[in-house]
Amino acid sequence: MVTISISASTPYEVVLDNQDRWIDSVDWSSYSMLWVVTDKHVESLYGESFRSTLNLTHSHVVSSVVEAGDASKSLSQLEQLVAEGLRHGCDRQTLIVAFGGGMIGDLAGFLASVYMRGVPYIQVPTTILAHDSAVGGKVAVNQPFAKNAIGSFYQPSGVYYNVSRLNTLPVQEVRSGLGELLKHAYLSRYVLESSFEDDLFLDLNENERLDWVSWLARGIRVKQTIVETDEREQGIRAWLNFGHTFGHALESVEAYRIPHGEAVLHGMVFAFLVSGDEVRAKRLFNWMRSNDVTPIDWQPFEHYVEKMMLDKKNRHGVIRFVLLRETITVESVQLEHLRHTFEQMKGWWER
Ligand SMILES: NC(=O)c1ccc[n+]([C@@H]2O[C@H](COP(=O)([O-])OP(=O)(O)OC[C@H]3O[C@@H](n4cnc5c(N)ncnc54)[C@H](O)[C@@H]3O)[C@@H](O)[C@H]2O)c1
Structure with missing residues (x-):
C-alpha cells in the first residue's frame, strides 16, 4: 500500500492498494448518506460488491448509474443526476463517491461542486488513466464545441485506488x-x-x-x-x-x-x-x-x-x-x- 498526501487548499490523501483497506481510514460517521455515482460497465462488474463493502461502514448507500463513455460528461446528464439526488434525499452532509474512470471522476466531482452549492466527494478510480484525472481537483463536463468547457476546481476528500479492479480493463x-x-x-x-x-x-x-x-x-x-x-x-x-x-x-x-x-x-x-x-x-x-x-x-x-x-x-x-x-x-x-x-x-x- 502507498499513501501520498496532497497539500492543496483542502488537503487529502491518495491511497494505492490492491484491496479496499482504505475503507477503514475514512470517518464515515460525518456523512448522512453515501451517494455512489458510476457508469454501466463498472456497475455490471463491481457495483453490487462495492455497495456491499460500503454498507459494512454506512447503513444508507444510494447509487446513480449513467451510460459509459464521454457523452455522459454533459450538462444534461448533470441535471438528471441532480434530480436523482433530490429524489434519493441527498442533503448537504451526503458524500458523493465517484466510482469509475476519469469520465465519472470529472462528472461526479463537478456534481459535488454544484449540488446544494457543494458537498464532499471521494474518488474511487477504476481505470489507469484516472491516476491523472482523480488527482488535482479539476472537475468538468463537456460542451458540444469543446471538452471540459464547463467546470471548476474542487478538491476531493480522498482518492482511493484498489488496483485489482484494473485487471478487467480492455x-x-x-x-x-x-x-x-x-x-x-x-x-x-x-x-x-x-x-x-x-x-x-x-x-x-x-x-x-x-x-x-x-x-x-x-x-x-x-x-x-x-x-x-x-x-x-x-x-x-x-x-x-x-x-x-x-x-x-x-x-x-x-x-x-x-x-x-x-x-x-x-x-x-x-x-x-x-x-x-x-x-x-x-x-x-x-x-x-x-x-x-x-x-x-x-x-x-x-x-x-x-x-x-x-x-x-x-x-x-x-x-x-x-x-x-x-x-x-x-x-x-x-x-x-x-x-x-x-x-x-x-x-x-x-x-
Ligand atoms: N480532471 C482531470 O484532470 C483529467 C485528466 C485527464 C483526463 N480527464 C478526463 O478523463 C476522462 C477519461 O478517463 P478514462 O480513460 O478513465 O475513461 P472512462 O471513465 O470513460 O473509462 C473508459 C472505459 O473503461 C470502462 N471501465 C472503467 N473501469 C473499468 C474496469 N475496472 N474494468 C473494465 N472497464 C472499466 C468504462 O466503463 C469506460 O467504458 C476524459 O473525460 C478526460 O477528459 C480528466
Missing part, C-alpha cells in the same frame, strides 16, 4: 491509461529529482505486467509536485497539458472514437515533432505502432486547426503548445510549422 483502455502515465514519465525529467522516462519504456518493452501500485504512484508524484505548486493553473500546471493540444483536437475530430490517453499519445508525438525532437518522437511512435495504438483516421489539416483554435492555452488567436526542451516552455506556433509537422507525422503512419 486492452485499449490499458493503452489509454499508459498515455497519461507516459506523459508523467516525460515530465518527471523536469519535475522530480530523477527521471523515470527510460525505466518506464524499459518495463513496457519487457511486456511484463506492470506493478500498478508503484507505477501509478510514480505518475501521481509528478502530478502532485505540479498541482501543489499551482493548484488553479496560473502557471506551471499548464505543463500537464503536454500532448493535449493536438490530442484534444484529435479526440474531437474523431468524435471520441479514440480514447483520451491514446489521443494524448498521438499528441505527444506531434509535440515532440513541433519542438524538433525526432528521437523521442520516433521512440514513442515505434512503441505505439508495435502496441497497436488506434491509428488516426486522417482528415484535412484544417479540421484539426479548427479544434486547436479552441484550446484554452491560446493567446490572441495563436495556437500554443507545451514543449519539452532544455526546460518546459509554452510557445506560440505558426500555422505553417504545424502543417509541416502534421504532414511529417502522417507520413510516418502511412509508411
Whole structure:
C-alpha cells in the first residue's frame, strides 16, 4: 500500500492498494448518506460488491448509474443526476463517491461542486488513466464545441485506488491509461529529482505486467509536485497539458472514437515533432505502432486547426503548445510549422 498526501487548499490523501483497506481510514460517521455515482460497465462488474463493502461502514448507500463513455460528461446528464439526488434525499452532509474512470471522476466531482452549492466527494478510480484525472481537483463536463468547457476546481476528500479492479480493463483502455502515465514519465525529467522516462519504456518493452501500485504512484508524484505548486493553473500546471493540444483536437475530430490517453499519445508525438525532437518522437511512435495504438483516421489539416483554435492555452488567436526542451516552455506556433509537422507525422503512419 502507498499513501501520498496532497497539500492543496483542502488537503487529502491518495491511497494505492490492491484491496479496499482504505475503507477503514475514512470517518464515515460525518456523512448522512453515501451517494455512489458510476457508469454501466463498472456497475455490471463491481457495483453490487462495492455497495456491499460500503454498507459494512454506512447503513444508507444510494447509487446513480449513467451510460459509459464521454457523452455522459454533459450538462444534461448533470441535471438528471441532480434530480436523482433530490429524489434519493441527498442533503448537504451526503458524500458523493465517484466510482469509475476519469469520465465519472470529472462528472461526479463537478456534481459535488454544484449540488446544494457543494458537498464532499471521494474518488474511487477504476481505470489507469484516472491516476491523472482523480488527482488535482479539476472537475468538468463537456460542451458540444469543446471538452471540459464547463467546470471548476474542487478538491476531493480522498482518492482511493484498489488496483485489482484494473485487471478487467480492455486492452485499449490499458493503452489509454499508459498515455497519461507516459506523459508523467516525460515530465518527471523536469519535475522530480530523477527521471523515470527510460525505466518506464524499459518495463513496457519487457511486456511484463506492470506493478500498478508503484507505477501509478510514480505518475501521481509528478502530478502532485505540479498541482501543489499551482493548484488553479496560473502557471506551471499548464505543463500537464503536454500532448493535449493536438490530442484534444484529435479526440474531437474523431468524435471520441479514440480514447483520451491514446489521443494524448498521438499528441505527444506531434509535440515532440513541433519542438524538433525526432528521437523521442520516433521512440514513442515505434512503441505505439508495435502496441497497436488506434491509428488516426486522417482528415484535412484544417479540421484539426479548427479544434486547436479552441484550446484554452491560446493567446490572441495563436495556437500554443507545451514543449519539452532544455526546460518546459509554452510557445506560440505558426500555422505553417504545424502543417509541416502534421504532414511529417502522417507520413510516418502511412509508411
Ligand atoms: N480532471 C482531470 O484532470 C483529467 C485528466 C485527464 C483526463 N480527464 C478526463 O478523463 C476522462 C477519461 O478517463 P478514462 O480513460 O478513465 O475513461 P472512462 O471513465 O470513460 O473509462 C473508459 C472505459 O473503461 C470502462 N471501465 C472503467 N473501469 C473499468 C474496469 N475496472 N474494468 C473494465 N472497464 C472499466 C468504462 O466503463 C469506460 O467504458 C476524459 O473525460 C478526460 O477528459 C480528466
